Amino acid sequence: MFLITKLGVLIRGKMATILVTGGAGFIGSVAVKTLLSNGYSVVVVDNLSKGKKDLVDSKAKFYELDLVDDLSKVFEENKIDAERPV
Numbered sequence: 001m002f003l004i005t006k007l008g009v010l011i012r013g014k015m016a017t018i019l020v021t022g023g024a025g026f027i028g029s030v031a032v033k034t035l036l037s038n039g040y041s042v043v044v045v046d047n048l049s050k051g052k053k054d055l056v057d058s059k060a061k062f063y064e065l066d067l068v069d070d071l072s073k074v075f076e077e078n079k080i081d082a083e084r085p086v
């Protein structure tokens, strides 16, 4: 069950966790900051082929992985509610 609030989406009473792929890039890093400032939990997957780890807000959980890699660890370790691909 989810509830849309002024700040964002509550899922089972907790702010949603969003997976941002390409989150170390130009657009992705801004998306990460915006999601965090709106109360979401954020998980980033980026292979750093073009992005920079320094651009990823330290409050986000970061995985240096390629999207063709096995992402099962990311989904095992985090309850992902939505994805924001870049």
Ligand SMILES: NC(=O)c1ccc[n+]([C@@H]2O[C@H](COP(=O)([O-])OP(=O)(O)OC[C@H]3O[C@@H](n4cnc5c(N)ncnc54)[C@H](O)[C@@H]3O)[C@@H](O)[C@H]2O)c1
Residues within 6 Å of the ligand: 021, 022, 023, 024, 025, 026, 027, 028, 045, 046, 047, 048, 049, 050, 051, 052, 065, 066, 067, 068, 086
């Ligand atoms: N104005 C500026 O200062 C500035 C700076 C950077 C980029 N730009 C422009 O903005 C445009 C859009 O930026 P963007 O955010 O779409 O591009 P981006 O290249 O900045 O971000 C894409 C991200 O996806 C990651 N990525 C790519 N393939 C991946 C894969 N297979 N697995 C995991 N991660 C992967 C890259 O490492 C990168 O971090 C750029 O093309 C560029 O023209 C502008």
